[in-house]
Amino acid sequence: MWKACKHMPSKIVLNADWCKGCHICVAVCPRQVLEVDEGSYLRGFHPVTVARPEDCTACQQCEFLCPDLAIALVEEDA
Amino acid sequence: MHDGLRSAQQAAGSLFKVEGAGSGMRDEQDLSRDSAWTTAPSVLKPGRYFMQGDEACAEGAIAAGCSYYAGYPITPASEIMERVCQRFAQLPSRVFMQMEDEIASIGSVIGASWAGARAMTATSGPGVSLMLENIGYAIITETPCVVVDVQRAGPGTGQATRPAQGDVMQARWGAHGDYEIIAISPWSVQEAYEETIRAFNLADRFRVPVMLLTEEGVGHLRESLVVPDTTPIYRRIKDQGRPPFGDADVPPMPAFGEGARLLVTGSTHDAWGYRKTVSPQAQSRLVERLASKILNHRAEIERTHAHYCDDERLDVLVVSYGFSARSALRAVKMARGSGIKAGLLCLTTLWPFPEQTVLRLTSKASHIVVAEMNRGQMLREVQRLAPHAVGCNRTDGEVLSATDVWRSVQKEAPA
Amino acid sequence: MKPGSTESIRRYVRAKSFPTPFCPGCGHGILLGAILRAVDQLGLDFSQMLFVSGIGCAGWIPSPHFDTDTLHVTHGRPVAYATGVKLANPRLHVVVVGGDGDIASIGGNHLIHAARRNINLAVICANNQIYGMTGGQVTPTTPFGAHTATTPAGNPEPSFDLARLVAAAGATYVARYSVWHVRPLIAAIQRALQHTGFSFIEALSSCPTQYGRRNAQPSPIEMLRWFKQSCVTLERAQSMTAEDLAGKTLIGEFVKPG
Numbered sequence: 001m002w003k004a005c006k007h008m009p010s011k012i013v014l015n016a017d018w019c020k021g022c023h024i025c026v027a028v029c030p031r032q033v034l035e036v037d038e039g040s041y042l043r044g045f046h047p048v049t050v051a052r053p054e055d056c057t058a059c060q061q062c063e064f065l066c067p068d069l070a071i072a073l074v075e076e077d078a
Numbered sequence: 079m080h081d082g083l084r085s086a087q088q089a090a091g092s093l094f095k096v097e098g099a100g101s102g103m104r105d106e107q108d109l110s111r112d113s114a115w116t117t118a119p120s121v122l123k124p125g126r127y128f129m130q131g132d133e134a135c136a137e138g139a140i141a142a143g144c145s146y147y148a149g150y151p152i153t154p155a156s157e158i159m160e161r162v163c164q165r166f167a168q169l170p171s172r173v174f175m176q177m178e179d180e181i182a183s184i185g186s187v188i189g190a191s192w193a194g195a196r197a198m199t200a201t202s203g204p205g206v207s208l209m210l211e212n213i214g215y216a217i218i219t220e221t222p223c224v225v226v227d228v229q230r231a232g233p234g235t236g237q238a239t240r241p242a243q244g245d246v247m248q249a250r251w252g253a254h255g256d257y258e259i260i261a262i263s264p265w266s267v268q269e270a271y272e273e274t275i276r277a278f279n280l281a282d283r284f285r286v287p288v289m290l291l292t293e294e295g296v297g298h299l300r301e302s303l304v305v306p307d308t309t310p311i312y313r314r315i316k317d318q319g320r321p322p323f324g325d326a327d328v329p330p331m332p333a334f335g336e337g338a339r340l341l342v343t344g345s346t347h348d349a350w351g352y353r354k355t356v357s358p359q360a361q362s363r364l365v366e367r368l369a370s371k372i373l374n375h376r377a378e379i380e381r382t383h384a385h386y387c388d389d390e391r392l393d394v395l396v397v398s399y400g401f402s403a404r405s406a407l408r409a410v411k412m413a414r415g416s417g418i419k420a421g422l423l424c425l426t427t428l429w430p431f432p433e434q435t436v437l438r439l440t441s442k443a444s445h446i447v448v449a450e451m452n453r454g455q456m457l458r459e460v461q462r463l464a465p466h467a468v469g470c471n472r473t474d475g476e477v478l479s480a481t482d483v484w485r486s487v488q489k490e491a492p493a
Numbered sequence: 494m495k496p497g498s499t500e501s502i503r504r505y506v507r508a509k510s511f512p513t514p515f516c517p518g519c520g521h522g523i524l525l526g527a528i529l530r531a532v533d534q535l536g537l538d539f540s541q542m543l544f545v546s547g548i549g550c551a552g553w554i555p556s557p558h559f560d561t562d563t564l565h566v567t568h569g570r571p572v573a574y575a576t577g578v579k580l581a582n583p584r585l586h587v588v589v590v591g592g593d594g595d596i597a598s599i600g601g602n603h604l605i606h607a608a609r610r611n612i613n614l615a616v617i618c619a620n621n622q623i624y625g626m627t628g629g630q631v632t633p634t635t636p637f638g639a640h641t642a643t644t645p646a647g648n649p650e651p652s653f654d655l656a657r658l659v660a661a662a663g664a665t666y667v668a669r670y671s672v673w674h675v676r677p678l679i680a681a682i683q684r685a686l687q688h689t690g691f692s693f694i695e696a697l698s699s700c701p702t703q704y705g706r707r708n709a710q711p712s713p714i715e716m717l718r719w720f721k722q723s724c725v726t727l728e729r730a731q732s733m734t735a736e737d738l739a740g741k742t743l744i745g746e747f748v749k750p751g
Contacts, residue, residue, distance in 0.1 A: 013500075017511075017512065018511050018513075020516075020517035020518075022517035022713045023714065024713050024714055027714040045517065063499040064527075064676070065672075065673075065675060066499070066522070066523075067513075067517075067518060067519050067522020067523050067525070068512060068515075068522055069503060069511070069522075069525075069526055071499065072498065072499035072500045072503075073498065074500050075500075146581050148577065173581060175577075175580060178603065178606040179602065181570065181573065182573035182576070182603055182606070185567070185570040185573035185574045185577065185603075186574060186577025186580070187577060189545070189564065189573070189574035189575060189578040190577035190578060190580065191577075193577070193582040193585065194581065195582075197581070212567055333582070334562040334564075334578060334582065334585055335562065335584065335585045337540055339560055340562045340563070340564075341557050341565075342563065342564045342565065343563075343565035352510075352557055353556075353557065353565075
């Protein structure tokens with residue numbers, strides 16, 4: 001889990017089992033928070049990695065456009 | 079004919095009479111033992127009526143608690159739809175729909191059944207042809223429903239207003255794939271009423287679509303109907319703890335909206351309804367259970383009535399069903415009058431084919447005539463047990479007459 | 494938990510049925526989420542909902558993924574089955590989900606009659622303009638000139654405008670958005686779920702595997718960007734010329750109550 005922007009109380013949670021590596025989330029993020037991990041190919045695709053969690057504004061584009069419910073912005077516990 | 083009918087009605091039994099190997103109705107004292115069985119007061123005031131066969135079928139459905147009917151106009155079944163339409167308007171909590179076609183009719187019937195309703199549609203041969211894919215869906219999803227086929231001369235558009243019994247094999251094999259079906263053929267207005275009720279009970283008991291095959295002859299004739307005080311009703315077993323598509327012979331069936339989170343699908347599935355479209359075990363387990371739930375309970379399902387069959391040996395046994403059996407009964411009496419030991423076996427249940435009863439009676443007959451208004455569909459089933467059986471067939475859109483059957487009987491066993 | 498968030502909507506799915514069988518980047522997965530987000534934001538009682546679906550990839554959106562009553566029927570017939578369920582138990586909240594082939598080709602007759610009746614159903618058509626599950630054949634919504642398994646030289650037939658077709662048939666709430674436009678899509682689904690009468694949502698979806706691959710848009714994100722570029726709202730279209738609108742798809746609410 002990665003902690004997002006310090007002003008936004010949420011963190012980005014990736015579900016590696018549900019992700020299919022379509023990379024829509026990487027392409028739609030307006031802040032380039034997410035990246036394709038070219039170095040890994042375990043399940044037949046390059047997985048997604050959270051490169052710049054501090055830039056995340058919790059816009060929810062990634063989680064709304066993910067076809068697999070594999071990326072979620074989770075409220076930080078107080 | 080009147081005497082024959084009265085005795086036939088007595089032989090067919092009241093709604094409560096158990097007749098050896100095949101009545102499908104429970105003894106009154108048995109009703110309390112099995113909590114799925116209950117009784118409801120008859121909807122029509124008990125007594126004697128003079129009614130048309132199609133109308134009696136509609137009244138049987140109403141008596142059985144049918145609360146959803148969807149249909150599409152087709153000769154000669156439209157009278158059933160119209161009677162249901164008028165009667166439902168007089169009764170609380172019943173839904174009638176004329177849908178845009180036969181496929182929508184059977185589809186909405188199956189949907190309504192999963193919402194908990196006793197649901198029915200009525201059509202003729204061309205409509206059954208359209209419905210068969212969804213009848214197959216009802217079979218694999220184990221959805222109780224009743225489909226009435228008021229047969230007419232075919233194939234194709236044929237002769238819409240002329241009787242025939244040409245859909246017998248369609249009822250057995252029409253849907254694609256391997257399956258068993260329950261199909262019933264009433265021979266009188268009284269049976270049209272009683273067997274429609276029994277069709278609903280068998281549908282819920284075995285979670286299967288039940289086909290009721292009549293034709294323009296029985297459908298449009300008028301005769302006496304005796305409505306008793308009560309109707310036996312088999313109530314669906316719900317039990318959410320157990321899987322709705324497996325484990326038991328006939329699994330429980332909750333309705334939508336009861337919290338069962340049902341997974342109903344026409345794909346091959348496991349006991350909880352998850353699709354299993356590549357597993358050989360899932361396919362064979364499902365297909366075999368669907369067949370054996372009917373074949374293992376033939377005694378509960380099968381119903382026949384025999385007339386003049388008590389002799390140790392018969393010269394001629396006539397096997398028949400529906401309207402043809404009425405003519406056959408008269409022919410048998412004419413034969414008896416001429417000294418021929420003739421008997422009639424009337425099949426009320428067509429499918430599963432009443433093998434044991436047919437075997438027992440054909441094995442004591444020197445000659446067998448299968449009388450039907452088609453080119454020999456039930457004949458093939460009888461010939462599998464008794465290869466020397468011959469047909470008395472009529473395919474010109476006229477009803478098989480007593481004279482037709484008498485001629486065949488004479489030909490087989492000259493007096 | 495924020496209503497409509499992925500964390501919140503996971504409660505509505507059968508976790509053992511994930512990962513889904515859809516291709517990577519399938520637009521239907523986005524629609525699957527959008528439906529659950531709409532339900533979640535409205536706070537509907539999921540246990541009183543019934544999802545009826547047909548044959549095809551879209552038919553698998555609710556079945557088996559949604560953890561409530563689901564009815565997966567024969568090809569083209571979910572609207573007819575749903576009609577029977579709704580009439581037999583009007584208290585159930587019945588929603589139909591099907592693809593463009595299922596709902597508008599083989600199922601076309603049931604669609605227009607249900608719209609004519611204005612029966613209280615919500616129909617969500619996942620329109621990816623192709624028969625995806627069977628290998629990519631043409632449907633009545635495939636664009637003129639597009640390449641498919643059965644139109645290798647380009648589709649010679651014009652296509653339906655489903656939103657207008659269903660509106661003309663009598664539906665009382667009709668909206669069309671693409672899965673790229675996921676937020677207005679969710680809002681429209683909410684309105685459809687709250688609408689009394691026949692509501693129709695045409696959700697333009699993407700099939701990279703069968704459609705995109707044959708029509709020079711092989712990646713999921715390219716297909717979504719195509720929706721962004723080619724869809725024009727009804728409001729904006731009012732001030733555009735016919736020339737500017739050529740090749741564009743109008744999105745928005747075509748029929749609204751009141």
